[in-house]
Amino acid sequence: MEKYKSIDHQLRATWQTVAKMYNEQAVKHDSTMATAFVLLNIDKVKGTPSTALGPLMGMEPTSLSRILKNMEDKGAISREKNPEDGRSVIIKLTAYGKEMRAISKGHVIQFNDTVMHHVTEKDLEGFFKVTSAINKLIATKEIYKEISKKAV
Structure with missing residues (x-):
């Protein structure tokens, strides 16, 4: 990437x-x-x-x-x-x-x-939606979930 x-x-x-x-x-x-x-x-x-x-x-x-x-x-x-x-x-x-x-x-x-x-209001809404989603994913530890030992 x-x-x-x-x-x-x-x-x-x-x-x-x-x-x-x-x-x-x-x-x-x-x-x-x-x-x-x-x-x-x-x-x-x-x-x-x-x-x-x-x-x-x-x-x-x-x-x-x-x-x-x-x-x-x-x-x-x-x-x-x-x-x-x-x-x-x-x-x-x-x-x-x-x-x-x-x-x-x-x-x-x-x-x-x-x-x-x-920027347009739509773009700004999209920006806030994306940053909110990122914060939520991090807060709920969705990015680097622990892999269970059974799955390995």
């Missing part, structure tokens, strides 16, 4: 291009795409428990800890004790964090609007 016809190649190449584009925008605001992603996943009113952020974004705790520390140092977030669970922390956006979140959201909206103006 030629790599340009491989589904995983197209997904990876496209995501790398999108990530590069977002990072080019983020650097203009002394930020990164990863930081913007975190900002967009923190509830802007109530905050978000730190333990919920990683799974919400599919991010490893070590990577997330480093990003949160950097965000805290820049004054974008604050950490408060979780009133419902004293062992965990709620991550809240500061005024600066809310500003940065709005900028990040604007870039995401601009990206989506531009793409939507260049």
